[in-house]
Amino acid sequence: MGVPGLLSHKESKQATANLKVGHWGSKHASATEGQRGFHKARLTPDEVTRTLASLADLRDRGAISADEYEHKKDDLLGRL
Helix, strand or coil: CCCCCCCCHHHHHHHHHHHHHCCCCCCCCCHHHHHCCCCCCCCCHHHHHHHHHHHHHHHHCCCCCHHHHHHHHHHHHCCC
16 A cells, blocks of 8 residues: 555556546547547536546646646647
């Protein structure tokens, strides 16, 4: 059992992997992915709110950086 409020190494790696593959919502689409036919799915305000809360928790626990959080936040808000 780890320290309350801190992620284990495995949890941290999984959270980072989930962020990179767009586990929250649909697949993160870069310009090149967009050219290959990927698109960003529309999300409901409730989905965005829940996802932002999860991301903020990961940021606060040190699993993702503030920059990663801001990038994903911008992406999610663009899907409303």
